[in-house]
Amino acid sequence: MFALDDLAKLFELTVREDSLAGGLTVTARTQSIVLTPGQSLASVGGRLISLPAPPTRDGRSWFVPVDFVPRALAPALGTPLELRKPSRLILVGGVRVPRVAGSVENLGALVRLTLDVAPQTPHAIAQDGNRIIVKFEAETLDATLPALSAPDLIQNIRVGDGASVVLDLGPRFGSFRTSDLPGDRGSGRIVIDVITQTTAAPPAGTSPAAPPSTSPPPLLDLAPSGGIRTIVVDAGHGGMEDGAHGPGGTLEKTVTLSVAQRLKSALEARLGVRVILTRDGDATVDLDERAALANNNKADLFVSLHANASVRASAAGAEVFYLSLEEYGDQAQRVAKGETEALPVFGGGTRDIEVILWEMAQARYIEESAALAKEVEAGLRERVLMSPRAIQQAPFRVLVGANMPAVLVEMGFITNAEQERQLVSEPFQSSIVQSLVDSIIRYRDKLASPRPAGPAAAPARPGGGVRP
Numbered sequence: 001m002f003a004l005d006d007l008a009k010l011f012e013l014t015v016r017e018d019s020l021a022g023g024l025t026v027t028a029r030t031q032s033i034v035l036t037p038g039q040s041l042a043s044v045g046g047r048l049i050s051l052p053a054p055p056t057r058d059g060r061s062w063f064v065p066v067d068f069v070p071r072a073l074a075p076a077l078g079t080p081l082e083l084r085k086p087s088r089l090i091l092v093g094g095v096r097v098p099r100v101a102g103s104v105e106n107l108g109a110l111v112r113l114t115l116d117v118a119p120q121t122p123h124a125i126a127q128d129g130n131r132i133i134v135k136f137e138a139e140t141l142d143a144t145l146p147a148l149s150a151p152d153l154i155q156n157i158r159v160g161d162g163a164s165v166v167l168d169l170g171p172r173f174g175s176f177r178t179s180d181l182p183g184d185r186g187s188g189r190i191v192i193d194v195i196t197q198t199t200a201a202p203p204a205g206t207s208p209a210a211p212p213s214t215s216p217p218p219l220l221d222l223a224p225s226g227g228i229r230t231i232v233v234d235a236g237h238g239g240m241e242d243g244a245h246g247p248g249g250t251l252e253k254t255v256t257l258s259v260a261q262r263l264k265s266a267l268e269a270r271l272g273v274r275v276i277l278t279r280d281g282d283a284t285v286d287l288d289e290r291a292a293l294a295n296n297n298k299a300d301l302f303v304s305l306h307a308n309a310s311v312r313a314s315a316a317g318a319e320v321f322y323l324s325l326e327e328y329g330d331q332a333q334r335v336a337k338g339e340t341e342a343l344p345v346f347g348g349g350t351r352d353i354e355v356i357l358w359e360m361a362q363a364r365y366i367e368e369s370a371a372l373a374k375e376v377e378a379g380l381r382e383r384v385l386m387s388p389r390a391i392q393q394a395p396f397r398v399l400v401g402a403n404m405p406a407v408l409v410e411m412g413f414i415t416n417a418e419q420e421r422q423l424v425s426e427p428f429q430s431s432i433v434q435s436l437v438d439s440i441i442r443y444r445d446k447l448a449s450p451r452p453a454g455p456a457a458a459p460a461r462p463g464g465g466v467r468p
C-alpha cells in the first residue's frame, strides 16, 4: 500500500474526506478520483476502475494499493506512470530507466560479466583507477546485478553514481575487453571480460598487459588476512541538507565531502583498502541508507564526518562519538553483552537468528567502536585542537544500523569563525586526514583477533521487511 499523503506530495494531489458519505475524493489536476472505504473500486472522471484492495485507514492516514498509481492516478493525470514493483520504482512520463540484468561466468583466467540492457541504451565504458565504469545515458538504472566470488579480480559489482554500473577491481586485475551485441526485441547486450594479470607477479617484473594505472600505490601497508579490507567514509549531510552553517557562510556538507574525498584517497594509497563514500557529490542521502551501504558492502569500519555547531561562538575543538545504547532500550544492552539468544527476529521467530533489528546492528560492536573512537581521538589530538569533551557517546541515527565498528567525528566547530576558516583550509583538512589514517592503522594493528562471529545477513529495517 502507499500512503495517500505521500502520493499527494509527489503528484500535487488534494485529498478531501467526505465524512458524511464516508468517501475520499482525490483531485489530480482537473480530474477527480473517488474512493469508497471497503470497496475495491475507484471512480476516475466517472469511469470505474478496479483495484486489488479497498483503501484502508490507519490512524489519520489513508492507504491505497500500489496499483492505484498506474490504474487510477495515471489516467487522472494523463501521464504514463509505470510501476516496477521489484525495483520499487515509479516511472513518471518518458524517463529513461533501462532495465539492466547482469550475470557472471568465472572462466578461470577471466571473469565474464554480461549485462542485458532493455531497451538498448547508449553507454560508455572506461577504467578509472581501480574501477571499470559503465555509464549509461539515462536518468537512473533498474538494475539486478549478480554476486560473484572472484575477489582477487573483481571485488564487487554495483550500481554507481548517476546511471552507471561499477566494477571494483581486485589486486590481480590485468586488463579488460568489451563487446556490444544487439539483444532481442530492442535490447542490448554488453559483455565485459576482466582478465587476470598474465605473470604471476615476479619480484621485479612488470606486467606488459597491465596499464600503469592498475599498479598498486607505492606505500602499501597491507593488512593481514582477517584485517580491514573495506572502509565506508560517510560525508555528513549533503544535497538538501546543508548541515551546520558557519558565520562566513561555509556549509557543513561542503567540508565533510571535501575531507571524505581526501580521506578516501589517503586510505586507499596507504592501506591498500577499498574505500566507499556514502556520497561523492552534493547528494541527499538518507541516514539509514548510509549504514545500509556499509552493510551491503560488508565494510569493516564506518567513519562518519561532520562539523559541529554551538550557540557559543567560542566553542572549538574536535569530538569523537560512538553510539550510546541508552536510547535503544534493554534489547540493545543485552545484544551488547552478547546475549544473542535473546534477540528478536524481525517478522517473528526467536531462536535461529539470521537477521536482527536495524536498531540492534551497532549494539554488538559497541566495544570495538569504543576502541576505534579511542584511537581516533588519540590520533586527532596529535594534530588538531580537541574539545574538552573529546570522546563521547551519543545516540546518532547514522551509527545505529551499522553492522561494523563505527565512529562519528566532529572535526571542529563551524560556528566558530576561526575554526570555520580552518575547516575549509587545505592544511587543516590534511591534518584531519593524516590523523584518521594513522588512527585506523593503529586500530587495525591492535586487532588481536578477528571480529566476533556475528550474523552474516544484513539487518532488517523496522517495517522494511526481512532482507536475505
Ligand SMILES: [Zn+2]
Pocket (backbone or CB within 6 Å): 236, 237, 243, 244, 252, 305, 306, 307
Ligand atoms: Zn553534522
